[in-house]
Amino acid sequence: VLRIRKPLSDITQNWSDFEKITCRRLVLFDWYASQTDLNVSFKPIEINEFPRYEQGSPIISCIYWDFKKEYYVTSVDIIYLLERLSGINSFDMKEKNRIRRNLQTLESLTIGKPKNFNKNNLNPYELDKFFKLIMSFNSPKPRNIEKDLKIYKWELLEEALQRVLGKYCFDLSNDQTAGLMR
Template sequence: MTQLWSQEELNVRRRVVQFFRTRAKKRIMASFKAVDPIERPKNGIFVSCLYWYDKKTQCDKWYFTSTDYLNLLESLTGIRLTSDEKNRIRRNLEEYKPITVGKNKNDSDDIYKDLMSYSFAKPRNAEKDIKIYEWRHLLHAIDKIIKKYSGKKRRNKI
């Protein structure tokens, strides 16, 4: 998802990615594809792949937000997470070394303004500091959390 972006995607520094879920017995299988920003499908599971030139490392990087991650996890599993479960999962995500972006953080003003401006497939819930994670960790993080919590006593609870 980090390659071959259209000029429109580059202009808004975001690619909308649609995920599809299928279940077979106890397995969840997911596939995904880039969505044309003009099409804007009405229903589906969407995650924003955010482009940001990281001034500290001086290289291009792609990110997802914790909000998108939790929404994707809920959509793939079909389980509504409680606030406590979301907080526990956020703590588990710390190993991926997130970057906190916000209004008053000098290095992240641009990406924060972008996040606040997106109306379709919003990658955030509120105007507050947001944690972003490198895109390359998304699938591993989903797999890790599902495996970590699927062995719990109640299988329908993460």
């Protein structure tokens, strides 16, 4: 069972001036496995702290979209976090596609190059601006390549993790990480 130790909505509170200007907060996740649970904690970190954690616990981005006054996470970051929580270094393409299908029932937006603007019935200028903002982020990058990208409201992150991790069995015998056993 996935247990997140505090509400993920805490990440949307008390942003620094730098985070407000850049519309991005880095979130460091940590976890440990007990006999029955995968216990997850998280905290915001400053961009200058990133190199210290780069090879360790997963760091993803909470991205603020000023036009909509909402916080988002990319599908790329969700999959990356799932890889780390499951103890898998990198899911293969088949597994990533399976995860994307599991996430389809959650409300999402597809952002990308101008050809996709009409999919969301949103202001094309604002969509393009938000897409370019996400593409401009340096490491850790919340995207792989400059292409269409699915984004989810930050408030749906826990549901996304529960939904996907609930499809798997885990070997919780290792104290630090869970081993995916599908």
